[in-house]
Amino acid sequence: MDLTSLAPYGRQVIQSYKGGRFLISNIEYDGPVLVLPERTLAWRANDPSRLSMPDFSKITEPGVEIDILLIGCGQSSVFLKAEMRQGLSNAGVNAETMDTGAACRTFNVLAGENRRVAAALFPFGEAAI
Numbered sequence: 001m002d003l004t005s006l007a008p009y010g011r012q013v014i015q016s017y018k019g020g021r022f023l024i025s026n027i028e029y030d031g032p033v034l035v036l037p038e039r040t041l042a043w044r045a046n047d048p049s050r051l052s053m054p055d056f057s058k059i060t061e062p063g064v065e066i067d068i069l070l071i072g073c074g075q076s077s078v079f080l081k082a083e084m085r086q087g088l089s090n091a092g093v094n095a096e097t098m099d100t101g102a103a104c105r106t107f108n109v110l111a112g113e114n115r116r117v118a119a120a121l122f123p124f125g126e127a128a129i
Contacts, residue, residue, distance in 0.1 A: 011037055011111050014104040020123040022104075034058055035107060035119040036066070048073035048097070048122050051080065053087045059118050060091040067116040069095040072103030074124040093118075100124055 012035050015023040022029045024040045032043040036058070045055045048071065059066050069088065071080070077097045080088075088095045098106070103119050110117040 011114075012040055013111065014108055014119070014121075017100065017104060017121070017123060022121065022123065032120075032122050035121065036064065037111065037116065037118070043120065045120070045122070048078040051084055053084065056088065056091075056093075056120070059093060059120075060088070065116050066093050066118045068110060068118070069093050070103040070106055070110075070117065070119045071095060071097045072100030072119060072121040073097055074100055074122045 012025050014035065015026070017023070020030060022033055022040075024033065024035060027040065029040060029042060032045050034041045034043045041058060043055075045051060051071075053060070056069070058064070059069060071078075076099055080095060080097055085095060100121055100123065103121060107117055107119040
């Protein structure tokens with residue numbers, strides 16, 4: 001099933017990930033990325049178990065309206081520290097951690113529903129969607 005046709009015009013679509021790279025709205029990214037509704041950014045975070053609030057400054061800055069943040073942690077999910085979860089909640093963002101494949105698929109579905117969703121994605125291995 002082609003999910004790309006379901007996304008509203010101007011929204012990001014995660015087309016594939018493989019070998020440490022992501023293809024998002026026809027642009028290839030190498031390494032971790034932050035996917036916002038209208039743009040994708042290279043992300044300097046390098047370990048899902050060591051995330052801190054500054055890692056999410058582009059999501060919590062004024063003018064950015066995100067309700068749901070999907071954190072793709074690589075091959076498996078990593079629990080967020082309580083202070084991280086609380087900090088994001090204080091900024092109005094509900095965060096969910098999961099493996100990267102699930103985060104990519106969930107992002108596309110929620111973006112297709114025109115939800116205010118973002119994804120923070122760590123690459124892994126040879127998986128692909």
